[in-house]
Amino acid sequence: MSANTQHTLVDRDKALVWHPFTQEQTALARLPVVRGSGPWLYDEGNNAYLDLVSSWWVNLFGHARPEIAASIAAQANTLEHVLFAGCTHEPAVQLCEALNQMLPLELGKFFFSDNGSTAVEVALKMAHQYWRNVCSQERRLFIGFHGGYHGDTVGAMSVGAHCGYHDQFRSFFFDSVAVPFPETWLADQDVDAREAAALDALEASLKQHAGQVAAMIVEPLVQGAAGMRMCRPQFIAQAVALARVHDTLVIFDEVMTGFGRTGTRFAFEQTGVVPDFLCVSKGITGGFLPLALTITSDPIYQAFLSDTADKAFSHGHSYTANPLACAAALASLTLLNTAETTKAWQRLTQDHKSGLHMLLQTVPCIERVRQCGTIAAFDLPEDYPLAASQLHQCFLQEGLLLRPIGRTVYLMPSYVVNAEQLHNAYERIAHVLGAQADGARAVAPAMPEISI
Template sequence: MDLETTETERLRTLDQQRVWHPYTPTDAYLNAKPLVITHGEGVYLVDSDGNRYLDAGSSLGVNIHGHQRRELNEALAAQAAKIAHTTLYGMTHPGAAELADRLVRLAPEGIDKVLFLESGSSAVETAMKMAYSYWVFKGSPQRNKFVSMGGAFHGDTIGALSVGQMTILKNFYQPLLRETSSFAQPYAYRCGLCHNNCNLACADTLEEVLEREGDEVAAVLVEPRVQNVSGMIVARDGHLARVAEIARRYGVLLIADELGVGFGRTGPMFACQADGVSPDILCVGKGLTGGYMPLTATMASKEVFDAFRGDGKMLLSGHTFSGNPLAVAVALASLDLFEKDDLIRHGQAQAVVLAEELDKFRSVAHVGDVRQCGLLAAVELVADVETREPFPMELGVATRITERCRELGMIIHSAPSDTIVIVPPLVMTEEELRTMARILLQATQEVVASLPT
């Protein structure tokens, strides 16, 4: 056994003895030989044995420009030479002011203020606190309920879990959660409302909820265009506009959770812009720093912000590392790269290439649905294509496909519904994108062929 392999085994053992991994089956992980990723090169991850893996999940959706991008490295180092951290409690720093202004200029019209945080869950919970506080200061404290779409995932802290609607999480943590309401998700493949003739009946179910509960609702939360974590559920054009119109009609705030869909993922800079919707509160993150530092933002309209003016009012929310200068500096450099690389246009062109490649999956046995919005896509596998019956969960079809992809040199992830989720870095070239699709197609065909008949 050479020294390099010995070091890999040492790190694996140390990890399995001490590290508790998120959303990872405990015994399966302890009995596995996990990868030890030591560095990145462009759109590739490299492990401690020197093996290279195409990062087809963008390291959980955060990698935009590729790993070890020189401009981002330099921005981080330059800021570290000045100051690593200073608080935003009652003061500011140059990067925070500049980044807030840049984000407002990029955001949908009407967004005017920015509060910095570190995680998506925190951004959503802060949005909830903003919405509730807004109504308290407006003299309607009874508006303390929230409504979200079926299948929604908005984070995994207690408040964010409360407004999430993923069954596996909702059921397990139910005793800890506050009561919320939901309306139908835009899941065309499994929709029982429109019967393959979509008229946005899923969005219209929001009206039924607000008709019953509207006087008590603070805000409606929605993931614009794509429900990311629940399996890349793609809404039809106009869905968000319909939801926004209903929310406005009943006088409730609209919170757009763009943590998984912002920064060019669905085509425009922000997904709301495709439907011409300006939310009251906008949550952004993941790709904000290009995957370098944890940084998110909860952004709000001037109307929401102005409710906190006068009589000593304030938003009772904020974190120690809100607006950390290192994270802000690399976020500014990331936005510079969007302009330098014309990345929005590049991503839109690559989405066309991805669509071509996804067509090849439609004829593969047990592929029930292929869906895409920009550079977010999914392949859903089912036991019976005609009835759309899912595979038994214990068969783990999607997991087997992701494991085979790893053997073939690619990291990609799956959703609980035997769905492979495709989240390539925006900077990916056409050749790299086609390589990604080829590996996934091979792995899918091989696993499907191995299934019991």
């Protein structure tokens, strides 16, 4: 396509579309993406960009993956949708059966929704109502962790009140308590002390609010939107143990960490504990269609059974358990459970280690280097001359789709990125960061940093 056509598309977008997490007045031109193939995205000029953020963390097996596309197409010719209140259908049941085989026996009840925020919202509402149903007790308080981001619906924002993204809406929030999150990184000498302090703060909060806390919510192992902040599995296990001692339910928000991102199918597998609620979305359909699940235990489910409607869980959406999305998820899980995918996690883990080691040797200013499975991240110093929006543009010029979160640069590629592609990407990242002075002069002035 011609340059004029490209400009026309961007201008049309600018005239009509309101983009997420964007200050529209100062936003730079959009990248006009027309197609994807494997780990690559292509613009109208057929320029290729290596998608190193999995298009907001949803793309597991590459763009336009034929197996998932074929599953959706076949389902579209059979049943595109039916209301899920009073009806059921094969793709939904098959998906629950497939997930049931992957999860511990404790997690055997599946509630469908449409996105990660809503999966969390469902868990919060279930936890709140559970206590009222079982003991007529009104538990209105939730405990989370500083930096925890759980979505943009009102309940999800309330338990993520200390993540820094929702300050404009604080007047909407219900009460929640946040305790420290003991993030750690390579060669961290003080992690033991930070974990001890965080556990002390958690225990103090649980004691102070005894009988009032409906649930504790946590992103296990990695806080995504906070800047890929990582903690050790043993901390999660100890935090859950405290919650159990104080008769508090546990919600794991694995919207981002689920389906292999941390090197195991779910992050909780590395902790040795099982939550009362598991929230999943993003990668469940391989990046094709919106779908989410809140997965819980039979004892939680039983608490909602009654001869009267007042104890039922009154929540739902028009597109709940959409058959097309379920078909995509089934194809995605088939790919997930192959030996090839397990090898890809292992290979990505090692390729990240090599790339991060190279960056440490060539870009000495980087800080807090860290990795968890297929996710790698590092921070830039506070006096680094380029802002996140500027770095984003520099990376695009190198053919890399990367979206720094503040001072944090992270890589979360799909599982089809090969060793050569990732090595080349790390070299280009080193080139951009090493040319910081020239980059600061060449790129437009810094834009407001609100994007994730």
